[in-house]
Amino acid sequence: MAKKLNERDTENIVRQHFQKDKLFKNITFEEQSSKNPRITKLLKNASKNGSGIGKPEFLISIDDEKDLLIVVECKADILKHESKNRDEFADFAVDGVLLYSSYLSKEYNVLSLAVSGVEKDNIKVSYFLQKTGLSDVEQIFGNRLLPLDDILAGFKQDEARKNEKYKELLEYSQILNEQLHKLKIKEDKRSLLVSGVLIALDNKNFYRDYAGISSNKILSSTLVGTIKEQLKTEDLQGDKIDRLMENYNFIATHPSLTKLQKSKELKTLRELTNDIDENINGYVRTYKYYDVLGQFYIEFLRYSNSDKGLGIVLTPPHITDFFTDIVDIKTDDVVLDNCTGTGGFLVSAMKNMIDKCNGDSSQENSIKQHQLYGIEYQPEMYPLAVSNMFLHGDGKSNILSGSCFDEDIIKTIKTKKPTVGFLNPPYKSDKSDVEEFEFVLNNLECLEKKSLCVAIIPMSCALAQKGERLRLKEKLLSKHTLKAVFSMPNELFKNSKVGVVTCIMVFEARIPQPKNKKTFFGYFKDDGFFNKKTKGRFDYDNKWINIKDTWLGLYFNNEEKVGFSKTKKVTAKDEWCAEAYMETDYSTLTQDDFQKVLNDFVAFGVIYES
Structure with a gap:
């Protein structure tokens, strides 16, 4: 009994x-x-x-x-x-x-x-x-x-506690990655599994009942069915749902998820679902509008080469948030990301726009339904972008699947009259790849006149003084205004195991570069983040907020500061970076600074010769 x-x-x-x-x-x-x-x-x-x-x-x-x-x-x-x-x-x-x-x-x-x-x-x-x-x-x-x-x-919503919880989230991403590795879930399927579980947990019936389903096979089938049911409620019709479900159907057939595990070290699907609810959903519910899926994608593919040939380098969340500050985003802006990835820029835009709504629910709904647009070409990234926006309450139909250079897609986006453009384009890994500047031009072409476009691209683009990149620089200045270039930290993409040195460029759309226009150049190499061997690159000392305020103050005031910023009239043939024009404050240099430069020089050689 x-x-x-x-x-x-x-x-x-x-x-x-x-x-x-x-x-x-x-x-x-x-x-x-x-x-x-x-x-x-x-x-x-x-x-x-x-x-x-x-x-x-x-x-x-x-x-x-x-x-x-x-x-x-x-x-x-x-x-x-x-x-x-x-x-x-x-x-x-x-x-x-x-x-x-x-x-x-x-x-x-x-x-x-x-x-x-x-x-x-x-x-x-x-x-x-x-x-x-x-x-x-x-x-x-x-x-x-x-x-x-x-x-x-x-x-x-305490910021320091949020950072602590984010560190715990990153630690859990490592634990989950190891668990899924033991279950023989392939790297490119792991983020899909996480996103699928999060979508299903958003369904009240599934959330209430999953703990009582003892059969792994029934639970996996129920989970996939719930994902499809959820997507149907979110204005996703016809072949779009079918294409998305092709990415999630593996959950119902993978042996490690459908069969009883013999070893106690291996997690069952129910245990995984419970852990994801506890660790990821707990964070998402508390700290809204955060690209969690992007961070898990980075962790899952950290030791895999599956996305490097595609040039995919996901932007760290503090930088996606920084983009919204650069344009001083407004509640009535319409935002376009033509290289959406997992949707990090759109999630940050949503967060900061909604923060400025002061609780106006109709305005918040308008932002989610009609003011955020993305384009994603890679079929393995598209479902992550859609599910990410789903989890944050967006209308979902606003993420287009296809090439941003497709004429029909361009026409569709132009009808939405975007006023802000964000992008982190695929980085060239082969001579035949599309130039990063082509993606920037594509974004600018879709924007309304005087709109701002912010892009993070390899520094090599800014330094180009010949060939195709010079031609594209000339084309950019003939149609648009280069307002600013920020030199970014060398290890910004450390967590993605990518050594590319980058810069952020800010353009004003459809206004050709005036002859006497001075461009702002920021030497923003220290964001307060540093790397720990097993935990990755993070703002461990909570310095970023103050550093960001300093950067924005210099930019908005067009202020020159020794060691940080310079304004300069430039042409396409010039180097678009602060390092080329900035004065050095020699009084602040120490022996450690010289050693750091030598280390960076050696690292640069290793990265670009390999």
């Missing part, structure tokens, strides 16, 4: 979790009722049975956050976590806690916590945030009990 589950066991797990928290002394932890008359009044008619006083398992008030209230509801049976319509208040944890939230949110920001299960290592956890006076409920965090520090940081 099966042991009867006891809800008190679930309550003990939650109680002990908070009692051990280092901030426990700074909170008021109450059970079933509150001594706060304000809370008591709000719960007066909140009974789960329809009449009477509401009695949540726990009510948590935090001393320094008077307007935030945490309410907790527990269930012993993990299958009683959440009902289909969230309207069975007495029987399901999520349903009950959201009922309490609907009453308490009249005067508080309410963080609802639903917990089910009686085994500490096998519980289901859901967090929801309902802000004061609003009916909308937003699911945040992942599937685990969090320290109060993390809850508060997520609630307040």
Whole structure:
């Protein structure tokens, strides 16, 4: 006879979790009722049975956050976590806690916590945030009990904590990569698996039920079916869905995902799904509009040569965010990325545009549905771009599959009247490859007059003084204005195992370069990031925010500063880089600086001779 589950066991797990928290002394932890008359009044008619006083398992008030209230509801049976319509208040944890939230949110920001299960290592956890006076409920965090520090940081979007969580995300990407390697999932399929699981988890029925599916074969088939169901709801019709599903169908047939694993070291699909929900979904829900798939793609292909022949070099997220600051992006801008990759530039644009909406939901919807456009040629990248935008609530049909040089695609994009262009084009690895400047010209051709285009390309393009690249530089200046060039850190793409030295170019579309126009050149070689052997290149000392502000201040004010920036009139035959014109502040040089230059010179020779 099966042991009867006891809800008190679930309550003990939650109680002990908070009692051990280092901030426990700074909170008021109450059970079933509150001594706060304000809370008591709000719960007066909140009974789960329809009449009477509401009695949540726990009510948590935090001393320094008077307007935030945490309410907790527990269930012993993990299958009683959440009902289909969230309207069975007495029987399901999520349903009950959201009922309490609907009453308490009249005067508080309410963080609802639903917990089910009686085994500490096998519980289901859901967090929801309902802000004061609003009916909308937003699911945040992942599937685990969090320290109060993390809850508060997520609630307040603390930048330092965000960096800490990002480091943890990168560490998990390495762990997941090793797990998928053991399962013999090919490198180019790993990001697709992650994106597919995230899409499926966005479906309420799948999220509620997957933990109860014991058969790997049934779960894998259900997962693929859910992906297709989700894509159908997002304005993706006909052959576009079929083409996308061709990339995801392997999940239902791969032996490692459909069969029972004999070794405990090998993760089952259910365990992988749970881990992805806990580690990736938790981050995405807390820190919105972030190109997580791009970062996992970089990690999964880090030791593979499968994308280097294609010239694919994904832009680090702090640089995609920097692009939006360079153009001072507005809520009414229409953004084009004609070399979309995983969609990092579009995700950053979405984030910064929505941040400026001040909660205007109609404006936010317009941005997601009508103001972000991408073009992606590579068939293995296209589903990642589409799924990335799906996960951030975009309209999906705005990512076009095909060549950005296709006349029909150009015509389609021009009808959208883009006002901002971003791109990181494929980098040439063979003489027959398309020149990077051709992609820049293509982007500029699609933009409205006086729009800004920002591109990150190899420094060798900027230095060109002969041949095809010189011809393209002449063409650029005959049609457009070169506003600025920023020399980027030499190791910017270290995490992608790519040694190319790059620069950022800023153009104003459809205004030929004036004869007396001075271009701003920035020597922006230190972004505060540095490399750690096993963890990669990251802003470990939280310097980037201040450095970025300095760079932007120099650029926007067209300011010359010794060692950092210079303004100069240039032609196509000139070198487009700060190093060619900048004065050196010799008073600041040290022996270490000389050693660094020598090291960089040797590294440059190794990279470009290999």
